[in-house]
Amino acid sequence: MSYTVFATIPVEPEHMEVAAQAVAAIVPMTRDEEGCLAFEPRRAADGSSTIMIFEEWADRDAFDFHHAQEYTKDVFARYEGWLQSEPQLVEVKPLEG
Numbered sequence: 001m002s003y004t005v006f007a008t009i010p011v012e013p014e015h016m017e018v019a020a021q022a023v024a025a026i027v028p029m030t031r032d033e034e035g036c037l038a039f040e041p042r043r044a045a046d047g048s049s050t051i052m053i054f055e056e057w058a059d060r061d062a063f064d065f066h067h068a069q070e071y072t073k074d075v076f077a078r079y080e081g082w083l084q085s086e087p088q089l090v091e092v093k094p095l096e097g
Helices: 013-032 060-068 070-079
Strands: 003-010 036-043 050-057 088-092
Touching: 003 060, 013 036, 013 050, 013 070, 050 060, 060 070
Parallel strands: none
Antiparallel strands: 003 050, 003 088, 036 050
């Protein structure tokens, strides 16, 4: 069974554009990782400064591998000054089963 996470990243409004660009920059590399089944960052449609990412990985090891990559660690380090509060990562599963 795959490992699926929904991430909610609350960004300070004045940092939203740079945060969105930073996340967008790692999308191609992330999608090329072995074990990445989906990596879909989006902005909140209500205009709030929130980035949401749907991530599906082959397994937890693939997810952990992603978080060990230098480009991922770089974005996390840059987030420190951009966030309203800590990102929320919620593991999700299909409704059926």
